[in-house]
Structure formats: C-alpha cells, structure tokens
C-alpha cells in the first residue's frame with residue numbers, strides 16, 4: 001500500500017463520520033508501533049513528525065527508513081509534518097518526502113495567517129502534498145484547559161472565510177483541547193465545533209487528543225472532527241511499561257527487551273485509539 005496524502009486519507013471521513021488517528025513518531029520505535037497497529041487493523045493512519053523533533057532525528061536517514069517502511073506497509077499511511085512554523089521547514093519537509101504538511105500560523109495575525117498559509121498551499125499542492133492549517137490557538141503544555149481560554153477558540157465565521165481564502169485541505173480548530181497533560185477536567189465546546197462544521201466543508205482536526213475519554217472522542221467525531229492528534233498518551237504508556245518492567249523483580253532482560261515492551265505498548269494503545277476513532281478503510285475511487 002503506497003504512501004498517501006492527507007486529503008486521500010480523509011476523503012470519506014466527513015460523510016461517514018469517522019476520524020483517522022495522527023500519531024506522533026519521533027523515532028523508529030514509535031514509528032514501528034504505530035505502523036504495526038495500522039497493519040493489524042488494515043486501516044489508514046497518519047504519522048506525525050513535529051518540526052520540533054527535527055533536532056533529535058537525523059532526518060535524511062530517518063526518512064529513508066520511514067518511506068521505505070511505509071511503502072512496504074499493508075496499510076495506507078500519511079507522513080505528515082506536525083506544527084511546521086517556518087517556510088524553510090515546510091520546504092524541507094516537502095524535500096524529505098512528506099505527503100502532507102501542517103503550517104501553524106496560529107500565533108500570527110488573522111491576515112498574516114491567511115497570506116502565509118495561501119503561499120504554502122500553492123507550493124505544496126503543486127507537489128501533490130496536502131496542507132493542514134490552524135485557526136484559533138490550541139494551548140501548549142501546561143497552559144489552558146479551562147473555559148477562560150475561549151478568546152483563543154476558533155471563530156466559525158472566520159473559519160469559513162479562512163478555508164475559502166487559503167484552499168487548505170484540513171483545518172485544526174481550537175475548541176477546548178490542550179497539548180500534553182490536562183491540569184483539570186477538559187472543557188470541550190461541542191456547540192462551537194458543530195457551528196464550525198456547519199460552515200466548513202473540509203476535514204476538521206483536533207490537537208491535544210491525549211487525556212480525553214473514549215466518550216469525548218466519540219462525541220467530538222459526531223460533532224465534526226475527522227483527524228485526531230495523539231502523542232502524549234502513547235509516550236506515557238511506553239514509559240510506564242518500561243518502568244513497570246524494571247521494577248518487576250528488579251531484573252529485566254536488557255535494552256532490546258525493554259524497547260520491545262515499549263513498542264508493543266505503543267501498538268496496543270494505537271490499536272485501541274484506531275478502534276475508538278471508528279476509522280474506516282479508504283473509499284474506492286469514485287465514492
């Protein structure tokens with residue numbers, strides 16, 4: 001099954017009301033865990049590589065491995081740049097062979113976000129690469145997680161105009177989720193999400209999926225979410241599995257065994273999430 005772009009992966013997700021998981025990978029172990037989960041399920045998956053992780057990866061070598069692995073995979077896979085902030089890194093990602101990029105201009109003014117996103121769409125689309133952009137602001141690690149953040153939420157009328165003016169393939173929205181670990185109970189604004197869905201006809205993206213309950217995911221998908229970013233949950237599950245193994249009788253087989261345990265945990269959590277997200281096989285051409 002070849003590498004696919006984000007538009008192809010999400011083609012039927014609005015009509016059929018499901019989401020495709022976007023799992024962050026920052027090394028081979030995370031990549032293998034997520035790819036194997038997709039292969040077992042026989043369903044599409046999105047591999048997110050954040051611009052922030054370029055510095056801990058030798059991207060040239062890693063991408064050789066990853067694209068080869070993806071092209072040998074029995075599941076359709078998107079290789080997506082997560083939170084690209086600079087023009088330079090977006091172009092780099094296109095050269096590396098990513099099939100999709102996110103340009104995050106959420107820290108810019110509304111007009112600047114439109115202008116820069118539109119430029120990137122022109123270049124990416126010319127190369128067959130999908131573009132996700134963000135409108136509103138999804139709080140970072142340790143920030144947010146309460147109703148007081150509503151001033152950074154996505155505005156439905158702006159979302160409609162933004163999509164129309166930029167030509168993007170997917171829109172990341174801010175409706176109450178936060179990146180990383182929630183300080184308290186998440187306050188999700190489902191009404192706002194529905195309002196955005198009613199005005200926007202492209203797939204909507206949820207950042208900050210870790211820490212939400214299964215019923216939250218199901219409701220978010222029903223209200224219009226089609227791509228869910230999930231990282232912290234996989235990362236924490238892998239670390240806990242390793243800790244547990246080390247503490248168990250104070251002995252363990254060694255480094256390869258520990259890494260294998262972490263990888264199996266990532267696979268297990270990813271499979272669970274694919275199930276909860278209701279991901280369906282890719283639609284056939286003409287669907």
Ligand SMILES: [Zn+2]
Pocket residue numbers: 083138179207208229
């Ligand atoms: Zn994010």
